[in-house]
Amino acid sequence: MNLFVFCFRVLLLLVIVLGVDSSQALEAPKDTRQSSYYLMTPENRAMQDDSNLNPALFWVMDGLKLWKEKTGNKNVSCASCHGDSGQKMAGVATQFPKIQKGKLQTLEGQINQCRTSGQEAPALAYENKELLALTTFVATQSKGLPIAVQETPQNKKDLQLGHQFFNERMGQLNLSCAQCHQDRAGLKLGGSLIPQGHPTAYPIYRIEWQTMGSLQRRLRNCMSGVRAQQFEYGSQEMAQLELFLMWRARGMPLETPGVRP
Amino acid sequence: MSKTSRTGITMPAQAKKGAIIEIRAIVQHDMETGYRYTEDGKRIPRDIIRLFTCQYNGEEVFRADFYPGIGANPLIIFTTVAVASGTLVFKWAGDDGYEAVNQAQITVP
Numbered sequence: 001m002n003l004f005v006f007c008f009r010v011l012l013l014l015v016i017v018l019g020v021d022s023s024q025a026l027e028a029p030k031d032t033r034q035s036s037y038y039l040m041t042p043e044n045r046a047m048q049d050d051s052n053l054n055p056a057l058f059w060v061m062d063g064l065k066l067w068k069e070k071t072g073n074k075n076v077s078c079a080s081c082h083g084d085s086g087q088k089m090a091g092v093a094t095q096f097p098k099i100q101k102g103k104l105q106t107l108e109g110q111i112n113q114c115r116t117s118g119q120e121a122p123a124l125a126y127e128n129k130e131l132l133a134l135t136t137f138v139a140t141q142s143k144g145l146p147i148a149v150q151e152t153p154q155n156k157k158d159l160q161l162g163h164q165f166f167n168e169r170m171g172q173l174n175l176s177c178a179q180c181h182q183d184r185a186g187l188k189l190g191g192s193l194i195p196q197g198h199p200t201a202y203p204i205y206r207i208e209w210q211t212m213g214s215l216q217r218r219l220r221n222c223m224s225g226v227r228a229q230q231f232e233y234g235s236q237e238m239a240q241l242e243l244f245l246m247w248r249a250r251g252m253p254l255e256t257p258g259v260r261p
Numbered sequence: 262m263s264k265t266s267r268t269g270i271t272m273p274a275q276a277k278k279g280a281i282i283e284i285r286a287i288v289q290h291d292m293e294t295g296y297r298y299t300e301d302g303k304r305i306p307r308d309i310i311r312l313f314t315c316q317y318n319g320e321e322v323f324r325a326d327f328y329p330g331i332g333a334n335p336l337i338i339f340t341t342v343a344v345a346s347g348t349l350v351f352k353w354a355g356d357d358g359y360e361a362v363n364q365a366q367i368t369v370p
Binding site for chain 2 (some may be wrong): 052057058062063207211
């Protein structure tokens with residue numbers, strides 16, 4: 001008997017004997033990923049959903065103003081190249097961090113790149129109000145669209161490093177991101193639920209901060225929480241960790257501008 | 262904080278005479294308490310909104326004093342009775358000459 005046919009028959013027999021339901025094996029595993037939006041109180045959810053209550057909308061409006069403002073030596077605005085409404089930016093935020101000219105770039109980094117080369121204006125510092133406003137404005141254009149970060153031959157190495165950072169124990173408390181946000185997600189730390197840590201709503205208006213903040217600010221928060229040396233704002237490590245988190249949340253809809261407690 | 266900032270009002274455009282209407286007024290403001298210090302030990306001066314008022318056809322129907330304990334971008338939700346068609350004027354005034362004004366129309370058939 002042909003070996004192939006033999007193998008097939010054995011396999012078929014196994015399926016029958018073990019009662020393996022092949023349709024179940026083919027079905028994609030149920031997505032258990034969850035945005036931390038669903039862990040919030042109804043009041044906080046309403047704050048995010050209602051455009052008249054969401055304070056992040058102030059940053060969106062500021063961002064639109066900056067978008068149209070001519071600046072730099074070249075005296076051009078973002079709108080000069082990318083259109084007045086910003087609608088052309090739909091889907092852009094879902095692809096970042098992204099390899100641009102051989103370097104992994106976050107959305108904030110790309111905005112600064114545009115500023116320094118396209119407008120010849122000085123780069124904005126991380127957590128600067130204007131940078132947050134522009135980032136929020138651009139990211140909001142992708143609201144509701146699925147996160148589209150994929151593994152590519154170009155970003156493979158960065159993605160691996162990001163994954164490594166996620167699993168690496170750090171700080172005096174010697175904890176990794178994964179120990180809380182993967183292994184213990186849904187359990188409690190102090191009084192609050194541990195979220196799965198999907199960056200679906202950044203930049204966020206965090207009520208604790210009383211202002212908008214970037215994903216990197218949030219990541220530095222956790223790093224100081226475990227008494228680790230924080231990654232620098234705008235560093236390559238940060239971008240790699242961001243990349244891994246966005247890849248981990250791929251397919252989940254972007255909520256920007258989000259509100260978190 | 263600049264001398265003025267963005268504000269937002271949410272309230273019904275129309276209401277029956279005598280009905281209780283809910284008004285939401287949000288304002289963009291850092292509400293710097295005056296109790297914080299910079300990294301080099303300098304005190305950051307207080308910069309908060311001190312007073313919020315709402316006038317309904319020229320008559321004051323709501324007033325609130327603000328203190329340093331109130332968070333950034335304060336949202337005030339209050340109610341009033343729809344008595345007549347007209348204009349509601351909302352004013353926020355604060356430290357360092359800060360002032361913001363917004364208004365909304367209501368029709369009471």
